[in-house]
Amino acid sequence: MTPDEAQVRERLRAVEDPELDEDVATLGLIDDVRVEDGVVTVAVAFNAPYSGDEKAMGDRIREEVEALGLEPDVTVSLSWEDSDSPLPDVRNVVPVASGKGGVGKTTVATNLATALAETGARVGLLDADIYGPNVPGMIGIEAKPGLSEDGKIVPPEADGIKLMSMAFLSEDDTDPAMLRGPMIDKLLSELIEETDWGHLDYLLVDLPPGTGDEQLTLLQSVPVTGAVVVTTPEDIALEDVRKGIRMFHDRGTPVLGVVENMSAFRCPSCGDEHELYGSGGGADVAAEFDVPLLAEIPMDPEIRSGSDADKPVTVLQGTPAADRFFDLRDRVTDRVGAVNRAERAGLDPTDPNTPTVPSADPDGNSGKGDAGGGGCGDGGTGSAGGGDCGD
Numbered sequence: 001m002t003p004d005e006a007q008v009r010e011r012l013r014a015v016e017d018p019e020l021d022e023d024v025a026t027l028g029l030i031d032d033v034r035v036e037d038g039v040v041t042v043a044v045a046f047n048a049p050y051s052g053d054e055k056a057m058g059d060r061i062r063e064e065v066e067a068l069g070l071e072p073d074v075t076v077s078l079s080w081e082d083s084d085s086p087l088p089d090v091r092n093v094v095p096v097a098s099g100k101g102g103v104g105k106t107t108v109a110t111n112l113a114t115a116l117a118e119t120g121a122r123v124g125l126l127d128a129d130i131y132g133p134n135v136p137g138m139i140g141i142e143a144k145p146g147l148s149e150d151g152k153i154v155p156p157e158a159d160g161i162k163l164m165s166m167a168f169l170s171e172d173d174t175d176p177a178m179l180r181g182p183m184i185d186k187l188l189s190e191l192i193e194e195t196d197w198g199h200l201d202y203l204l205v206d207l208p209p210g211t212g213d214e215q216l217t218l219l220q221s222v223p224v225t226g227a228v229v230v231t232t233p234e235d236i237a238l239e240d241v242r243k244g245i246r247m248f249h250d251r252g253t254p255v256l257g258v259v260e261n262m263s264a265f266r267c268p269s270c271g272d273e274h275e276l277y278g279s280g281g282g283a284d285v286a287a288e289f290d291v292p293l294l295a296e297i298p299m300d301p302e303i304r305s306g307s308d309a310d311k312p313v314t315v316l317q318g319t320p321a322a323d324r325f326f327d328l329r330d331r332v333t334d335r336v337g338a339v340n341r342a343e344r345a346g347l348d349p350t351d352p353n354t355p356t357v358p359s360a361d362p363d364g365n366s367g368k369g370d371a372g373g374g375g376c377g378d379g380g381t382g383s384a385g386g387g388d389c390g391d
């Protein structure tokens with residue numbers, strides 16, 4: 001006799017979530033199961049396109065369905081969509097922040113954006129660094145934004161990334177560095193909401209350094225998935241990064257993790273790495289706040305010349321520096337997935353490493369949305385090129 005939906009759900013208890021230490025059915029991540037003509041359609045509540053963990057879980061679900069003698073069709077459900085959000089078509093907003101200036105925040109944001117775009121993810125980058133909006137230069141975008149028929153700003157695009165920057169504003173006699181308080185709030189909100197981003201898997205935001213009003217404006221105006229916090233290893237930077245992490249946690253915003261930049265000097269001739277400013281500071285701060293250390297990126301002339309030549313180093317494949325950023329991308333997508341799934345499961349998304357008994361109904365009847373939305377290969381939005389669930 002063909003197994004029914006309840007039996008399939010029971011079988012899916014064998015699929016463990018690697019971050020939340022619980023199975024996907026118990027966590028309430030199976031939105032729907034349908035059995036029809038030997039095909040099982042499973043709609044999963046995953047929302048981190050190109051996350052290796054979510055791809056692996058998709059593969060495991062397929063294996064379990066096949067073991068029941070049925071053909072699997074794993075799709076991403078649309079239950080994540082939030083029509084009340086000011087950015088309903090943007091799946092994940094990820095600010096890149098730093099406690100102090102000059103630590104390499106923009107370098108990390110631009111390289112992370114190009115590394116994400118390299119996978120095929122739909123990526124936007126908002127350069128909200130009011131005091132030094134330098135992303136267009138670093139990423140090599142010369143085109144200016146356009147205007148759509150319905151009056152929205154159309155961001156220029158390069159290397160698969162849509163970019164909006166405070167730098168574009170200086171064209172109309174407005175020096176962003178002269179702006180203060182409410183004007184900054186207004187401009188930032190406009191840049192975010194009046195831009196026609198289209199469907200995005202990830203919108204990265206290069207925040208101004210520090211822990212002031214501009215950062216808070218952003219946190220208030222859009223639903224932030226989680227922040228990447230960048231620091232250098234020396235003590236003074238670490239003190240500032242602590243403030244940054246506290247700011248996010250005080251507002252209930254998850255911190256995806258810490259990036260220690262310029263953690264050592266990579267000698268271009270011998271390839272060895274030499275610690276100039278000490279090491280392990282980023283790891284210590286990450287441990288102190290119980291968030292992951294996402295990457296240790298050495299000071300590398302390739303990274304520097306990449307920014308100077310308007311090409312993030314991740315556009316060049318196969319260099320040691322590019323590989324660090326590809327690893328960072330993989331960690332970030334997995335963490336985005338973990339934070340989203342923790343929230344979905346009723347766990348504390350600011351602390352997904354500490355699972356508690358989930359409040360979700362173990363039968364998966366979360367009551368949120370229905371299944372059958374876009375397949376795992378299309379990011380659940382119906383258009384091409386999005387999420388990857390192991391197809």
Ligand SMILES: Nc1ncnc2c1ncn2[C@@H]1O[C@H](COP(=O)(O)OP(=O)(O)OP(=O)(O)O)[C@@H](O)[C@H]1O
Nearest residue numbers: 101102103104105106107209298299300303304307
């Ligand atoms: N790992 C690295 N190796 C070599 N050079 C780097 C590295 N990270 C950043 N740089 C260089 O350091 C300079 C400052 O970096 P970046 O502009 O990214 O810092 P920032 O934190 O965004 O600064 P700001 O606070 O001014 O916005 C740039 O010239 C960049 O190319």
